Amino acid sequence: MQSQYDKPVPHIDEESRPYWAALKREKLILKRCLACSRHHFYPRILCPHCHSCELKWSEASGLGTIYSFTIARRGAGPAFSADAPYAVAIVELDEGVRMMTNIVIENVDILAIGQRVGVIFEHVTEDVTLPKFKLIGS
Amino acid sequence: MLEPMTPLQVQALAAHSALHDAGIEMQDVDGLLVANTWGIPGAGQVPTITMAEYFGITPRFVDGTSIGGAAFEAHVGHAALALEAGRCEVALITYGSTQKSERSRSLAGRPASLTMQYETPWGMPTPIGGYALSAMRHMHEFGTTSEQLAEVAVSARKWASLNPDAMMRGPLSVEDVLSSRMISDPLHQLDACLVTDGGGAIVMTTADHARALGKTPVFVRGCGEANTHLTVSSMPDMARLTSAQIAGQQAFERAGVTHSAIDVVEVYDSFTITVLMTLEALGFCQAGEGGAFVSSSRTAPGGAFPMNTNGGGLSYAHPGMYGIFLLVEAVRQLRGECGPRQVKDAVNALVHGTGGTLSSGATCILSLK
Ligand SMILES: [Zn+2]
Numbered sequence: 001m002q003s004q005y006d007k008p009v010p011h012i013d014e015e016s017r018p019y020w021a022a023l024k025r026e027k028l029i030l031k032r033c034l035a036c037s038r039h040h041f042y043p044r045i046l047c048p049h050c051h052s053c054e055l056k057w058s059e060a061s062g063l064g065t066i067y068s069f070t071i072a073r074r075g076a077g078p079a080f081s082a083d084a085p086y087a088v089a090i091v092e093l094d095e096g097v098r099m100m101t102n103i104v105i106e107n108v109d110i111l112a113i114g115q116r117v118g119v120i121f122e123h124v125t126e127d128v129t130l131p132k133f134k135l136i137g138s
Numbered sequence: 139m140l141e142p143m144t145p146l147q148v149q150a151l152a153a154h155s156a157l158h159d160a161g162i163e164m165q166d167v168d169g170l171l172v173a174n175t176w177g178i179p180g181a182g183q184v185p186t187i188t189m190a191e192y193f194g195i196t197p198r199f200v201d202g203t204s205i206g207g208a209a210f211e212a213h214v215g216h217a218a219l220a221l222e223a224g225r226c227e228v229a230l231i232t233y234g235s236t237q238k239s240e241r242s243r244s245l246a247g248r249p250a251s252l253t254m255q256y257e258t259p260w261g262m263p264t265p266i267g268g269y270a271l272s273a274m275r276h277m278h279e280f281g282t283t284s285e286q287l288a289e290v291a292v293s294a295r296k297w298a299s300l301n302p303d304a305m306m307r308g309p310l311s312v313e314d315v316l317s318s319r320m321i322s323d324p325l326h327q328l329d330a331c332l333v334t335d336g337g338g339a340i341v342m343t344t345a346d347h348a349r350a351l352g353k354t355p356v357f358v359r360g361c362g363e364a365n366t367h368l369t370v371s372s373m374p375d376m377a378r379l380t381s382a383q384i385a386g387q388q389a390f391e392r393a394g395v396t397h398s399a400i401d402v403v404e405v406y407d408s409f410t411i412t413v414l415m416t417l418e419a420l421g422f423c424q425a426g427e428g429g430a431f432v433s434s435s436r437t438a439p440g441g442a443f444p445m446n447t448n449g450g451g452l453s454y455a456h457p458g459m460y461g462i463f464l465l466v467e468a469v470r471q472l473r474g475e476c477g478p479r480q481v482k483d484a485v486n487a488l489v490h491g492t493g494g495t496l497s498s499g500a501t502c503i504l505s506l507k
Contacts, residue, residue, distance in 0.1 A: 007259065008246070010255030010259055011251040011252075016255060042256040042369065067275070068271045068376050070270035070323050070324075071320075071323040072263050072267065072322055073320045073323070075261060075263075076247060076261040076262055076263045079261075083261070086261065088262040088271070090370065090371050090376065098371045099256065099371050102260050113275065113278040114278075128259075130260075
């Protein structure tokens with residue numbers, strides 16, 4: 001764990017607590033709808049596809065594909081400046097949901113849409129573990 | 139150069155000028171529509187109340203619809219409904235910002251609470267990163283190039299060179315855009331709108347009242363709007379602007395006109411990619427053909443498709459939420475007030491605002507008829 005983490009951290013609330021708690025245990029969990037069987041992200045109390053409230057948490061495979069990405073050539077605020085250039089991506093998980101994340105990679109210039117990625121867990125504070133991704137062999 | 143002002147002063151001067159232009163007194167304003175970024179937390183949390191008090195009026199219809207830069211196009215639609223329903227007789231829409239003077243624009247994004255807890259921690263430069271993610275996807279699906287995106291900025295600059303009020307009027311080439319600093323791949327500094335101060339105001343009333351005032355009236359023929367997402371990961375399709383598809387279709391249907399009847403187009407150019415995706419979504423070209431469509435200076439002065447004729451957010455001004463200036467420029471074009479940048483015989487104009495991170499869209503079709 002980093003001793004001092006000055007980037008913005010999620011304000012964990014009643015709805016998101018199970019999600020962030022699972023990440024701390026190195027598990028990526030998603031809400032899945034019992035009525036329409038679809039997953040969604042970010043976790044909600046109702047299904048954004050069919051609007052049922054019959055939902056349960058399920059563990060994700062942690063595998064996905066880069067749907068799009070950008071390279072931040074300067075940081076989003078001072079806390080990120082030292083990291084630039086870094087990759088911000090929208091990853092489409094194999095469960096069919098998209099989430100924003102960082103792709104952790106030495107050379108950001110080899111990234112491409114469609115590359116396969118797998119989750120890694122970065123413990124940044126006592127309460128917060130960020131689900132980042134790295135390239136994996138196809 | 140004007141003295142430094144507060145956003146309230148900016149709005150008062152813009153409102154004063156617009157009402158004078160219309161030939162209407164402030165005391166006759168009974169509808170007030172305001173969207174803002176100033177005064178939050180504080181007086182800006184209730185912008186219509188704050189502005190009504192500041193102006194010294196007691197409106198009986200107010201609308202503080204806040205959907206980012208598209209708010210003002212939405213306000214026009216809402217004011218039209220209120221006027222038709224007799225809920226007010228004169229509607230005033232205002233916007234003012236001093237973000238440049240305050241140095242308040244930052245790349246850091248929104249506080250990481252509620253839905254933003256899933257986005258802000260990743261350090262996406264805001265707002266450019268969200269547009270960059272769409273641009274990257276657009277390039278991937280359709281082969282759109284950085285040169286094609288740059289054409290949008292170059293054409294905007296050519297219009298700005300004809301507008302004495304534009305901020306950036308010097309020559310600009312595709313090479314200049316491509317060699318400007320990369321901010322968030324694939325978008326460069328010159329793919330991005332300006333950061334300026336500014337403000338604007340629109341006065342709307344019933345058609346009969348407008349005709350009686352003696353100034354050339356511009357009629358609202360049709361409006362449409364849609365919102366799709368705030369978190370970038372929830373955008374339905376990052377290569378397609380769903381909000382503009384829905385808004386544009388509604389506006390065309392209600393106006394009862396076709397694309398070929400539109401003489402001048404004013405669309406929100408927060409970033410060059412915004413324009414390509416908007417033109418595709420509004421149906422001026424097919425999905426993926428925006429890059430080819432804007433090539434060869436088609437949208438520049440003298441081109442077949444006059445667009446963003448004041449120089450746009452890219453070269454004219456961009457005080458936080460630009461949407462009100464699209465409306466102001468469309469009205470000026472239809473009234474023939476634009477001097478060297480005047481589009482000849484313009485009768486019908488399409489205005490489309492985009493807000494948030496390609497989140498919201500609102501279209502207005504305006505006409506002399
Ligand atoms: Zn469902």
